Amino acid sequence: xxxxxxxxxxxxxxxxxxxxxGIDTSILKFIAEEIKSLVLNGxxxxxVIGGGNIIRGVSAAKDGIIKRTSGDYMGMLATVINSIAMQxxxxxxxxxxxxQSAIKMEAISETFIVRRAQRHLEKxxxxxxxxxxxxxxxxxxxxxxxxxxxxxxxMIIKATKVDGxxxxxxxxxxxxxxxxxxxxxxxxEDSIKVMDDTSIALAKDNGLPIIVCNMFxxxxxxxxxxxxxxxxxxxxxxxxx
Numbered sequence: 001x002x003x004x005x006x007x008x009x010x011x012x013x014x015x016x017x018x019x020x021x022g023i024d025t026s027i028l029k030f031i032a033e034e035i036k037s038l039v040l041n042g043x044x045x046x047x048v049i050g051g052g053n054i055i056r057g058v059s060a061a062k063d064g065i066i067k068r069t070s071g072d073y074m075g076m077l078a079t080v081i082n083s084i085a086m087q088x089x090x091x092x093x094x095x096x097x098x099x100q101s102a103i104k105m106e107a108i109s110e111t112f113i114v115r116r117a118q119r120h121l122e123k124x125x126x127x128x129x130x131x132x133x134x135x136x137x138x139x140x141x142x143x144x145x146x147x148x149x150x151x152x153x154x155m156i157i158k159a160t161k162v163d164g165x166x167x168x169x170x171x172x173x174x175x176x177x178x179x180x181x182x183x184x185x186x187x188x189e190d191s192i193k194v195m196d197d198t199s200i201a202l203a204k205d206n207g208l209p210i211i212v213c214n215m216f217x218x219x220x221x222x223x224x225x226x227x228x229x230x231x232x233x234x235x236x237x238x239x240x241x
Contacts (some may be wrong), residue, residue, distance in 0.1 A: 012052035032220050039124065047083075048150055083130035096123075099127075099128045139195075145210075149208055156208055158195060160213070164233030182235055200235070
């Protein structure tokens with residue numbers, strides 16, 4: 001197996017399921033089983049979850065009543081809520097899990113320390129990284145890329161509601177075309193919304209492949225990690241024509 005350690009990024013909205021808000025425990029259970037299959041196959045797993053199912057900093061601050069910095073901190077707290085929920089779901093299926101927060105919350109999580117996170121992973125524990133980077137104006141995409149680099153992950157998998165990267169929103173345009181492989185440069189130059197530009201640039205500078213896939217396809221994560229990229233899109237260094 002080439003890929004030994006991975007970081008999986010889930011959107012907060014995905015946890016809400018068909019609802020527009022909150023957490024659907026059936027989805028938590030599905031994700032937990034998918035992550036469990038990775039661990040049982042000898043893969044070390046880090047996780048980052050967004051907070052959009054509860055609140056987004058940009059949305060909270062859009063009318064100017066709440067400052068953007070405060071809105072972003074509110075969003076970070078939303079990711080902590082999701083991380084605790086995911087921890088519970090993973091423990092429910094028999095996994096050993098630790099939540100590490102970028103903001104100190106000793107009563108409910110460890111504080112992020114990269115060496116401690118690496119040690120947890122080496123011992124087969126799943127580590128969930130909460131509260132983004134701990135700084136406003138940075139997305140959870142950037143936090144996921146940063147944590148993936150810090151722990152030495154072989155790849156970052158962005159698990160979404162679609163099976164890869166498209167030239168436009170496939171949910172709105174019937175003629176949207178899937179892009180199976182693209183470079184970091186193209187993703188940024190053409191404003192293709194794989195992740196935000198900060199996270200893509202960070203991945204590019206560190207040679208970290210980004211895989212975009214459908215999180216709701218059973219067994220998809222394990223197939224990708226084992227080298228089957230037919231059901232996803234791959235972003236890495238420039239591809240030859």
